[in-house]
Amino acid sequence: MQTTVILFHQNLRVADNAPLARAAECGRVVPLFILDEANGRQPGAASRWWLREALADLQKNLSRLGTSLILRRGEMITVLRNVLQETGAQTVAWQRRYEPALATHDMGIAEALRKGGTEVFLDDGFLLFDPAAVRTGAGNPFRVFTPFARACFAAAAPTKPIAAPKVLRGVASIASETVDGLNLVPRGAAWTKGLADAWDVRESAAQDHVAAFVAEGLPHYASDRDRPDREGTSRLSPYLHFGQISPRQIWHAVQHQKAAGVAAHTAIERYLLELLWREFSWHLLQQYPELAEEALNPVFAHFPWRADQAGMKAWQRGMTGYPIVDAGMRQLWQTGWMHNRVRMVVASFLIKHLLIDWRVGDAWFWDTLVDADLGANAASWQWVAGCGADAAPYFRIFNPILQGQKFDPHGDYVRRYVPELAGLATAYIHAPWLAPVDFLAKAGIALGNTYPKPIVDHSFARKRALAALAECKGYGAPERFSP
DNA sequence: TTTTGAGTTGTTCGA
DNA sequence: GTCGAACAACTCAAA
Numbered sequence: 001m002q003t004t005v006i007l008f009h010q011n012l013r014v015a016d017n018a019p020l021a022r023a024a025e026c027g028r029v030v031p032l033f034i035l036d037e038a039n040g041r042q043p044g045a046a047s048r049w050w051l052r053e054a055l056a057d058l059q060k061n062l063s064r065l066g067t068s069l070i071l072r073r074g075e076m077i078t079v080l081r082n083v084l085q086e087t088g089a090q091t092v093a094w095q096r097r098y099e100p101a102l103a104t105h106d107m108g109i110a111e112a113l114r115k116g117g118t119e120v121f122l123d124d125g126f127l128l129f130d131p132a133a134v135r136t137g138a139g140n141p142f143r144v145f146t147p148f149a150r151a152c153f154a155a156a157a158p159t160k161p162i163a164a165p166k167v168l169r170g171v172a173s174i175a176s177e178t179v180d181g182l183n184l185v186p187r188g189a190a191w192t193k194g195l196a197d198a199w200d201v202r203e204s205a206a207q208d209h210v211a212a213f214v215a216e217g218l219p220h221y222a223s224d225r226d227r228p229d230r231e232g233t234s235r236l237s238p239y240l241h242f243g244q245i246s247p248r249q250i251w252h253a254v255q256h257q258k259a260a261g262v263a264a265h266t267a268i269e270r271y272l273l274e275l276l277w278r279e280f281s282w283h284l285l286q287q288y289p290e291l292a293e294e295a296l297n298p299v300f301a302h303f304p305w306r307a308d309q310a311g312m313k314a315w316q317r318g319m320t321g322y323p324i325v326d327a328g329m330r331q332l333w334q335t336g337w338m339h340n341r342v343r344m345v346v347a348s349f350l351i352k353h354l355l356i357d358w359r360v361g362d363a364w365f366w367d368t369l370v371d372a373d374l375g376a377n378a379a380s381w382q383w384v385a386g387c388g389a390d391a392a393p394y395f396r397i398f399n400p401i402l403q404g405q406k407f408d409p410h411g412d413y414v415r416r417y418v419p420e421l422a423g424l425a426t427a428y429i430h431a432p433w434l435a436p437v438d439f440l441a442k443a444g445i446a447l448g449n450t451y452p453k454p455i456v457d458h459s460f461a462r463k464r465a466l467a468a469l470a471e472c473k474g475y476g477a478p479e480r481f482s483p
Numbered sequence: 484t485t486t487t488g489a490g491t492t493g494t495t496c497g498a
Numbered sequence: 499g500t501c502g503a504a505c506a507a508c509t510c511a512a513a
Contacts, residue, residue, distance in 0.1 A: 136511060144490065144510055226492080277491085344492065383491085395505050396493045403493090462494085 002027035003171060004121075005083055007034065007076075007094035008069075011125055011243035012054045013203045014061045016161035018123045019093035024165035030087050031062050031168075034080075035073040035182050040102045041292070041374060044367035045185075046336040047241075049192050052184040053201035054242050059179065061203060067170030071177040077109050084118060086174045093121035095243065098131070098282050099374050100289035128158045128247045128279055131286040141287045143389045148283070149276045161249045191333075195370065198335035199238070206239035210253050218257060221267040225274075228328075228339035229412040234271070237371035238337070240278070247275060281379035284389055292362070292378035295387035302472040303387075305357040314455050315350050316364055318418070321454035323430050324404035325349045327417035334417070336370035341407050347384040348398035353461040355468055358385040386469075394469045397462050404430030420444075420451050 004023035008031060011017055023029045033055060043051060059069045072079045080092060092113060097106055110120045124130060134151055135141060142148035185192060213234040217224075224232025239245045251272070258268045285291045295301070314320050318329035328342035338346070343365075350361045358381045365381075366372045382388030386396070408414055411429030415422040421432060423443030428435035432445060433453055440447065447453050 137513090138511080140511090142511085146490065147511055273491085341492080348493095390490070390510095391508085392491095393493080393506070395495090398492095399494060 002091060003030065003087055003089040004028070004091040004093055005030045005032050005080065005087065005089045007032050007080070007092060008058065009095055009097055009243075010241065011095040011123075011246070012058045013206075013244050013246070014058070014065065015164040015203070015207070016125070016246045016249050017164070018125060018162060019095065019121060020168075021162050021165055022121070023091070023093060024168050026091075028089075028169045028171050029067055030070060030083065030089055030171055030174075031058075031067060032070045032072065032079075032083055033058075034076050035071070035184075036076050036079075037073070038075055039105050040097075040099055041366075044369070044372055045191075046195065046368050046370045047366075047372050048184040049195055050199075050201060050238055050242060050336070050370045052179060052182070053199075054203075054244060055182075055184075056179045057202040057244075062168065065165060065168040067168040068173065068176070070174060071179065071182060073177060073182060076105075077112060080109070080113065081116075083174070087171045089118075089171075091119040091121065093123065095123045095125050098126060098286060100285065125246050125248065126243065127282055128152070128251060128275070129155060129283075131283045134283060141283065142280070143284075143287075145277070145280050145390060148280050149273055152276055152279065153272075157255075158248045158251050160252055161246060194334040195336045198337070199370065201238075201244075203239075203244045206236065206245040207249075209234065209236055209239065210245060210250055214253050214257050218254065218267055218271060219264065222264070222270045225270065226341045226407050228331075228342050229408050229410065233340060235337070237373070237376075241371050241373045247278070250275060278373075278376055281373075282375035284379050285375040288389075291382065291388075292374055293359070295358075295385070296382060296389055297387040297391060299472055300385070300387040303357075304355065304468050304471060306355040308354055308356055311354040311455060312350075312356055312360060314452070315346070315354065315356070315361075319452050319455075320349065321433070321452040322349065322400040322404075323411075323414040323418055323421055323432065324400050324408060327408075327414045330417040332365075332368050336368065338369070339413075341403075342413075343380070344384060345398050345400055345403045347381060349400055351385050352397045352465040353400075353456050353458070355465065358382065358387075394473075395466065397465055399458060399462075401431045401458065418451070 004026060006020050006023055006029055014020060062069050070083065097103055113120050129152055134148065142151065217232065217234060220232065224230045236245060236250060240247060254268055254271055288296060315329060318326035320326055324342065325346050328338050328346045332338040347361055350356050351358050362377055362381045365377055379388060383390065383392065386392040386394060411426045414429050421429060424432055424435060424445060425439055428439060432451065433447060445451055
């Protein structure tokens with residue numbers, strides 16, 4: 001009988017887990033999670049909290065199936081060799097990782113294991129399509145989203161998800177850390193309460209989420225997805241990041257609705273496109289391994305970024321004086337998540353209004369988002385900054401007042417996360433400094449005291465950003481997108 | 484090889 | 499208040 005070590009990374013689930021299902025059919029299974037703090041970009045604080053909860057849930061789900069999750073810390077190759085020896089396993093399987101440094105690292109480990117006579121099986125479940133297979137007519141990787149998405153729709157559909165194994169046979173127990181022994185979350189950290197209130201981190205919750213979204217959210221998705229004051233999005237991103245649900249499971253749940261005719265075709269297309277944005281980001285990261293560190297457009301090497309500690313702090317704390325920006329930043333801090341539309345607004349504000357380097361924003365998001373994801377975050381920050389694969393027109397600078405009025409028309413979102421403005425009339429909720437004094441007094445607001453005045457004037461900031469872009473474009477002809 | 488059409492997400496200004 | 503034009507220039511993908 002064969003014994004397989006199943007190494008869990010970003011596939012912390014028992015359903016649609018091909019390596020697990022395959023190992024279960026072949027014999028005994030040793031589920032293993034290794035906390036390797038030496039390789040790859042280390043998860044931020046919010047991600048570590050989520051990881052802790054997800055591991056605790058996975059542990060329960062695996063023991064329900066008849067085996068237990070082994071938790072170890074240390075370098076992957078060392079731990080794997082120890083576990084192989086302790087269990088007598090002949091095979092190791094894991095889901096392929098796409099973070100450039102880890103992909104290289106993992107290939108080295110697979111090779112070393114194979115040389116030592118261990119069979120290694122790698123699964124592709126993290127993405128819907130193989131980055132090496134999605135190509136233009138000329139055989140190149142795509143750099144523009146729309147044709148990329150068309151190619152994905154034209155390709156063979158992702159395979160159907162597979163069911164969780166009914167039962168797992170384990171081995172005699174071997175040493176394991178406890179979940180808390182991994183020290184992922186500082187004991188008694190107060191900030192985790194908001195996260196715990198906002199999220200149910202179980203795999204079953206991910207399944208419930210997708211079912212509820214497909215039935216209730218999807219029909220209105222095309223119109224509600226941009227409204228932070230509504231529950232218009234699927235909120236699946238953290239589950240997807242940690243693999244508590246697979247992109248295939250989501251893809252097919254949505255396609256099923258199409259077949260059933262429950263939701264409008266446009267809503268379904270719209271949602272699948274969002275899944276493909278995640279896909280596109282990770283494919284881009286394969287093409288440009290430095291995507292998370294360097295602007296793809298080399299013109300930006302000359303961008304006059306400002307070192308503005310006070311501005312950065314105000315942004316992080318949601319104290320910029322622009323209500324939609326502050327609401328977003330506070331939602332992020334309190335819940336570990338921010339609505340997509342608002343992410344664009346706050347990112348644009350940091351980059352264009354404060355002229356602070358997008359990497360400073362990326363670092364903050366990385367630490368505070370429960371869905372922090374290397375591919376998606378890198379590609380999106382570059383997109384907002386206008387230095388990425390699909391450069392934005394330089395004059396596209398989000399107006400935080402207009403964005404607020406357009407996408408939070410009643411101010412409900414602002415009132416929820418910036419309660420000190422709750423009493424202000426809707427007409428002024430997105431620009432309190434324009435409110436007549438008696439309106440402010442009636443709402444109990446003392447600008448500059450109970451709520452900040454804008455830290456920078458919008459039209460001044462807009463002109464300054466345009467000038468900064470003109471300046472860095474003046475530095476000679478760009479050699480764009482050199483890989 | 485050359486050519487052509489198109490490219491997530493916006494804002495401002497003036498009629 | 500609403501509407502259309504202007505805001506640049508360039509790369510990519512495909513015919």
